[in-house]
Amino acid sequence: MxxxxxxxxxxxxxxxxxxxxxxxxxxxxxxxxxxxxxxxxxxxxxxxxxxxxxxxxxxxxxxxxxxxxxxxxxxxxxxxxxxxxxxxxxxxxxxxxxxxxxxxxxxxxxxxxxxxxxxxxxxxxxxxxxxxxxxxxxxxxxxxxxxxxxxxxxxxxxxDPLYTTDTEDLQALLRPLFITSWLIDDFMADNDFFGATTMLLSSASSKTAYGTAFQLHQREGIEVIGLTSPANVGFCQSLGCYDRVVTYDALDSLAADTPCVYIDFAGNGELRTAIHERFANLKYSSSIGGTHVEQLAAKGAGKTLAGPRATLFFAPAQIKKRTAEWGADEFGRRMVAAWHHFLATVTDASNPWLHAxxxxxxxxxxxxxxxxLSGKGDxxxxxxxxxxxxxxxx
CATH class of the missing domain: 3.90.180.10 (Medium-chain alcohol dehydrogenases, catalytic domain)
Structure with missing residues (x-):
């Protein structure tokens, strides 16, 4: 595919x-x-x-x-x-x-x-x-x-056009995640961001989240807000791809009528409920996966949420759609270009985002x-x- x-x-x-x-x-x-x-x-x-x-x-x-x-x-x-x-x-x-x-x-x-x-x-x-x-x-x-x-x-x-010999570790760590990030960004743009101007990304310090933020940050008229724990605020701010970084306990600092999309990388049921209840103008809720494994696949999760139903993002479906629309070669060209742009940023010697x-x-x-599994670490x-x-x- x-x-x-x-x-x-x-x-x-x-x-x-x-x-x-x-x-x-x-x-x-x-x-x-x-x-x-x-x-x-x-x-x-x-x-x-x-x-x-x-x-x-x-x-x-x-x-x-x-x-x-x-x-x-x-x-x-x-x-x-x-x-x-x-x-x-x-x-x-x-x-x-x-x-x-x-x-x-x-x-x-x-x-x-x-x-x-x-x-x-x-x-x-x-x-x-x-x-x-x-x-x-x-x-x-x-x-x-x-x-x-x-x-x-x-x-x-x-x-392999995405391969370079000196970045194998970063390829293993980031390549599948960034491709998902790239597809999330494309899916949002493909749907005109569901009429929203603000993207809320939970678990903002996670690799798939900041890869998504990197792509979204390049979009005109879109504000990218990272949600994270206090310990990771500095890291998220250092990346330069979030317009704002907000701690989970400070959601009330964001206007409740903000037209927004929630992109959930954390899988935290309590946080998802809090966001759905606070933001009356929540346009779309996308569930990507997450680090809170004890809540991630809970049966019935999301059925009683206020606002839009949380919808699981499935990357292969967007791949299939875009390959049919653009052709395989053009899909590949765009993906390769985006990957190398991202990798160059991540490996910038003045501010490397990741080490193995x-x-x-x-x-x-x-x-x-x-x-x-514990979700802890640098x-x-x-x-x-x-x-x-x-x-x-x-």
């Missing part, structure tokens, strides 16, 4: 093939009904490749509140089905990151090739490449056939997962994980 772009890529360094044990794969499994419960599971069953398959070593992946959203909606939106676990009641949260092909029985995919895409929280994975192009391919595993195509794409780093913190090995990965820190004790060979 990601549109085709025909880049003329610069020469990329080749990553050294790495060896893994095909008879052993370690996963971090999560209790589907109790997300705070996690355990490591090593599968020692011999699983030889079938013709047309490749095995990859999952070198590194990002863990953000976006992944917690995947888990919270794991059953409702089929996220658990991408990498099904044989352990009843347990699942593998999908993550975005980089992997190296270590074994190939597919004539079009070479050992040593570097891939970006959607992985299990594991040491390795097996893919069935199909619909190959120089820039990407699709995993044709039967169990993924009915799942959203956007998540089944694997990008070949040597010809690396966690290697099972225990470190479990600890990082617990931290991200917003300038992004977590890059690997279930290997040492960083993958490059």
């Amino acid at each position: 990601w549109p085709h772009v025909s880049p003329v890529p610069p020469a990329r360094p080749q990553h050294t093939p790495v060896e893994i044990d095909p008879m052993s794969t370690t996963h971090l499994l999560i209790r589907k009904d109790q997300l705070a419960t996690a355990r490591l599971h090593t599968d020692t069953t011999e699983r030889p490749l079938a013709d047309g398959q490749v095995r990859v070593r999952i070198d590194s992946f990002a863990l953000t509140s976006n992944n917690i959203t995947y888990a919270a909606f794991g059953d409702a939106m089929s996220y658990w089905q991408f990498f099904p676990s044989e352990e009843e009641g347990w699942g593998s949260i999908p993550v975005w990151g980089f992997a190296s092909v270590v074994q190939s029985l597919h004539p079009g995919v070479a050992v040593g090739e570097r891939l970006y895409g959607y992985w299990p929280m594991a040491t390795s994975a097996v893919l069935s490449p199909d619909r190959l192009s120089p820039a990407r391919f699709t995993d044709a595993a039967p169990h993924r056939a009915e799942l959203p195509a956007v998540y089944n794409q694997y990008f070949r780093c040597n010809a 913190e690396h966690h290697h090995g099972g225990e470190a990965v479990q600890a990082a997962y617990a931290q991200v 917003p300038r820190t992004g977590h890059i994980l690997s279930l290997y004790k040492q960083a993958g060979a490059r």
